[in-house]
Amino acid sequence: MTNTLEVDGSRLWETLMASAEIGATSKGGLCRMALTDADRDMRDLFVRWCTEAGLSMTVDQVGNIFARRQGTDKTAKPVMIGSHLDTQIRGGRFDGILGVLAGLEVIRTLNDRAIDTIRPIEVVCWTNEEGVRFQPPMMGAGAFAGIHDIEFVLAQQAEDGAVFGEELKRIGYAGETRRDPVDIDSYFELHIEQGPILDEEGLSVGIVTGGFTSFGTQVRFHGENAHSGPTPMRARKDALVGLATLVNRVNEIGWEFEPKGRATCTRVEISPNRYGIIADEAEVTVDVRHPNAAQSQEMFDGVNAAISSCAQRANVRAEIVKQWSFGDIAFDTALINLVRSVAADLNVSHKHLLSAAGHDAYHLSKIAPTAMIFTPCRDGISHNEAEDVELDRTLPGVNVLLNAVLRRANQ
Template sequence: MPLTQGVNAQRFWSTIERSAEIGQGREGGLSRLALSDADKEVRDVFVCMCRDAGLTVRIDQVGNIFARRAGQDDSLPPVLLGSHLDTQANGGRFDGIVGVMGALEVLRTLNDLQHVTRRPLEIVNWTNEEGARFSPPMLASGCFAGVYDLDWVHNRQADDGAVFGEELRRIGYLGSEPVGGRDLDSYFELHIEQGPILDAERVQVGIVTHGYSSHGFLVEFHGETAHTGPWPMEKRRNALLAAARLLVEVDDIGWDFAATDGKATAARLSAWPNKAGILSDWAQAICDVRHDVPKAADVMAERVRRAVGAAASRAGCTAEILDHWSWGGRIFDDELISLVRRHAAALGYSHRDLASQAGHDAYFLARVCPTAMIFTPCKDGITHNNAEYASREDLEPGLNVLLHSVVSRADR
């Protein structure tokens, strides 16, 4: 039976405000890093909300939380919907959170309407999407999709020495459920755009057709400590300098492709001892490149690889690419894209197709089941910043499109 009602936007907004009380960072923002005490607190609140809504909660071995609403035929593969509750160090109140709390509102609305879908529905909160504490990003959804090995994930280490698996156990979210290997009907992810297009054009709903092809790198350099005063220039092996040269070259790569909307980011530089008076004998750099055209992204990535060797050679150091991650492209399901587009039109919302330029858990889910993303506007496209903002009126159209799309898919 087709739905004729929408979500309870005020109730949804109250869950956003409740989430925003946990892990507060700079004024108006959040600093809720994965597997921190604040992450535990928001997880506990979310699990209570799910159980209050009559959902069955399960947790897998990388801490992904699944909350299930039974279907008329509960043997059928579920329709999955969700996102993440962790944030960046200077994060906002909406990135990822809208997708999780929005999924909860969809199921609460179905409870209100006493509408039981043919297929079961499951909300998911993915662990460590941001990669702000444990690298790389989208770590747990990647494990779910078979991209990362479970033991490798459990052994990832944070800057403070914390180990992923040990932190899961510490906060009580080392679950017993196997990671992945399940039949899924489909996956839907609602997200703020994290870009300025919808807000600038006053468009209510974004239909995500694909993701920018992206490549990320973790590079390590080794040199030799020496006194910064007397040691001759020709004998210096400064690892910090090698990493810095690489990151400058990465930025230049971005500018070389900027005219076609390519982007390259020098994201992080770490070094040891990193003190005045001494050269650093160790450094790590994190960088990434992305472009809407996959071949262009491949060229940018190859230039990064060459820059690694050049930077090391010029500084008299050795270098190794410790990790490389990639995602994006034409990965989303055409049938689901059409379904979302059809419901946006039927509900009378202005909408447009667009690409996702950021990374999302949906990228990995697209490897294991049909997947779609829905974007909502966010003010001026500001995100990963405490000034990130989306109003209730910005979010409600995307929520209703999510509701109707999910129900249509689950009832077929």
């Protein structure tokens, strides 16, 4: 099959800009956290667009949306294209969103050309990829792949006490379908790179071969309230000092594994967080990543070793609330070769990359052949309202997606 198809770039951009109005922030970004009203409104718009494109819609028990274009072989397993429509609390207009709406544009283009495929093609919107309001991240894809139990997902609580399952019902996306994770031929995910390599090197496509090995831990320090004035230093049990000491050590670990290692603390909570009172509790979330699994483990071991010493120095007790890991995966060789072949046929500049971020594709790779395609984002900025892309630099990757999916769907 010749790879000559191109999507309608103007239509794709109009679709992206319509999305950018839902949950828009004053600085040009988006705040569309999972299962909020803004998430519901975006889901409703996506469902309408898919219905207008002639797709059949299903929603599973954790709110994942599947939009299916039937193939000529009704017994064939589908090729899936997916990503997410939820955003960070102050996120950009393209992170995840481009992948879902590029999938919709693939369908629209095939409809325009009246091109049938042997296999069905499904565009998927995964629930709660970002993990901002409900943890862990990549939750919907994890439930689909059998990484998380459905009951576990539905029971998760936000900081304001909202329960995942109840919020799904409130916004109208508590589905009844329970998909069999083996009922999938392959999965493609297009995503902005969220890093500077493609932009700096003037390349159009990153063919993702795998992910950084990532570890995380949530640590709570237990101290004791006391007056910040009269209490002698030797008598203090300051939970905030334990947290601060750990934050500093995590940062040092990151620098020790430069240039490839990453280590930071992303979230803190202090109690009572009031003037004049020594903190009795302080909680911090730690994130370490490295492309080499052994070195990532070494970094994480260093973090765990530091926790007890930081608590001892602050005269407090440390509790590990939870720990997790993801990303130690390699994507499917055959699909990588397919994407590379299509990029070459289309004369699209490309290179192999590892992803330093987490993606739904990580979970899908555990159950089906999976490929990821990166497109450039300006200056590598992401998880930021200033996140931006240029259409003419994005379209080559979307066209690679279109033609790669078409080839796979006709196998």
